[in-house]
Amino acid sequence: MKNILITGGCGYLGSHCAVKLIEKGYKVIIVDNLSNSDSSIIDKITKITKSKVIFYKGDIRDNKLVDKIFFQNKVDSIFHFSGLKSISESIKYPIKYYSSNVEGTINLLRAMESHNVNKIIFSSSATVYGNNYKLPWHEELCPLLPNNPYADTKLTIEKILQALSKSKILFKIGILRYFNPAGCHSSGLIGDNLENKNNLFPSILRVIMKRDKYLNIYGNNYDTKDGSGIRDYIHVNDLIEGHLKAFNYINNHDGYHLWNLGMGKGLSVYEIINVFEEKIGKKINTKIKPKREGDIAQFWSSTIKAKRELLWEPEKNIKDMVEDSVYYLQKSYNYKIFN
Numbered sequence: 001m002k003n004i005l006i007t008g009g010c011g012y013l014g015s016h017c018a019v020k021l022i023e024k025g026y027k028v029i030i031v032d033n034l035s036n037s038d039s040s041i042i043d044k045i046t047k048i049t050k051s052k053v054i055f056y057k058g059d060i061r062d063n064k065l066v067d068k069i070f071f072q073n074k075v076d077s078i079f080h081f082s083g084l085k086s087i088s089e090s091i092k093y094p095i096k097y098y099s100s101n102v103e104g105t106i107n108l109l110r111a112m113e114s115h116n117v118n119k120i121i122f123s124s125s126a127t128v129y130g131n132n133y134k135l136p137w138h139e140e141l142c143p144l145l146p147n148n149p150y151a152d153t154k155l156t157i158e159k160i161l162q163a164l165s166k167s168k169i170l171f172k173i174g175i176l177r178y179f180n181p182a183g184c185h186s187s188g189l190i191g192d193n194l195e196n197k198n199n200l201f202p203s204i205l206r207v208i209m210k211r212d213k214y215l216n217i218y219g220n221n222y223d224t225k226d227g228s229g230i231r232d233y234i235h236v237n238d239l240i241e242g243h244l245k246a247f248n249y250i251n252n253h254d255g256y257h258l259w260n261l262g263m264g265k266g267l268s269v270y271e272i273i274n275v276f277e278e279k280i281g282k283k284i285n286t287k288i289k290p291k292r293e294g295d296i297a298q299f300w301s302s303t304i305k306a307k308r309e310l311l312w313e314p315e316k317n318i319k320d321m322v323e324d325s326v327y328y329l330q331k332s333y334n335y336k337i338f339n
C-alpha cells in the first residue's frame with residue numbers, strides 16, 4: 001500500500017481526492033493549513049471511507065513541518081492541491097498569492113528532492129491560457145498569457161516543474177489544468193466550502209440556504225448568448241478520476257506531462273441558475289453587478305489530449321452537479337428542499 005501526501009487535503013478538491021485514493025487502497029497523509037477549510041473534514045473522510053487518515057495541520061511553507069512529514073511517513077507521491085485561488089484577491093494582494101502558491105510549492109519540491117520523492121500531480125488551472133485565443137482552449141495550441149497574479153502563480157509553478165523535469169533527478173510530473181469543478185461526493189458529506197463567496201456554485205448554494213438574499217451576477221452584457229459569463233463546469237468526481245488516470249500515466253512515463261480537465265462545453269450563469277431552479281422548484285433571486293476584475297466572457301476546454309493519452313472522459317453532466325450540490329445542502333446543512 002503506497003503512501004500519498006495530499007497538500008490541501010481538507011479543501012474541496014483535496015478531500016474528494018483523499019476519499020478516492022483511500023478507496024483505491026492508498027494510504028493518505030494530509031497537510032492543510034485550514035485557511036479555506038476546517039479539520040472536521042478529516043472525520044468526514046474517515047466516515048465515508050471507514051479508514052484512518054494521517055493529518056498534519058500546518059503550512060507547506062514551514063520547512064520543519066514538511067521535513068517532519070517526510071521523515072515520519074514513507075511518502076511515495078504527492079498530490080499538490082494547496083494554494084489560494086481567488087483572482088480578485090490575488091490582484092489586491094499579489095505577495096500573499098506568490099508566497100502561498102509559489103513559495104509553498106518550492107518548499108515542497110525542496111523536500112521532495114531531499115527525501116527522494118519524485119512523483120507529483122499538480123493542480124493547475126485553465127487560467128494560465130491566453131484569454132483571446134479561439135475556443136476551445138487546447139494544451140498545445142493555446143498561448144499561455146496569464147492576466148492576473150493568481151494565474152501567474154500557477155504558470156510559474158508549471159515552469160518550475162518543467163525545469164525540474166530536465167534536472168539531474170528523475171521526476172515524474174503530471175500537471176492538470178482545471179476548468180470549473182462543481183458538484184460533490186454522492187455521500188453529501190463533503191463539498192465546496194460555503195464560506196467561499198467567490199465561485200458560482202457555492203454562491204448559489206448560499207442563496208438557496210438563505211445565507212445571502214441575492215446571487216450577484218457579475219456582468220450581464222458580455223458578448224455571449226445571454227450576456228452572462230460562460231464556463232466549462234466539470235463534476236468533481238470526474239475531475240478526481242482524471243487525477244487517478246494522470247497518476248497512472250506518470251507511473252509509466254517519466255518527465256513532464258500536462259492535460260486539461262474539462263467537459264469540453266460551456267454553460268452560462270443563467271443556464272446554471274435554471275438547472276438549480278428546476279431542481280429546488282423555486283426562483284433564485286439575482287442582482288446584476290459589474291464585471292469582476294480579471295474575469296473574461298467565455299471559455300471551455302479541448303478534451304482531446306486527456307481522452308487520447310489518459311483515456312479519460314467525464315461521465316456526469318450539469319444535472320448531476322446540481323443534484324449532488326443540493327443533496328450536500330440537505331445532508332450537511334439540514335436544508336429542506338420544499339420549505
Ligand code: UD1
Nearest residue numbers: 085086087125126127198199200203216217218229230269
Ligand atoms: C476562476 C479561475 C479558476 C479559479 C477560480 C477561483 C479561470 C480560467 N478560472 O474561475 O482558475 O480557481 O476563478 O476563484 O480564470 N459568477 C457570478 N456570480 C457569482 C460567482 C460567479 O455571476 O457569485 C460568474 C462569474 O462571473 C463567471 C462564472 O460565474 O462568469 C464562474 O465564476 P467562478 O465560479 O468564480 O469561476 P471562474 O471565474 O471561471
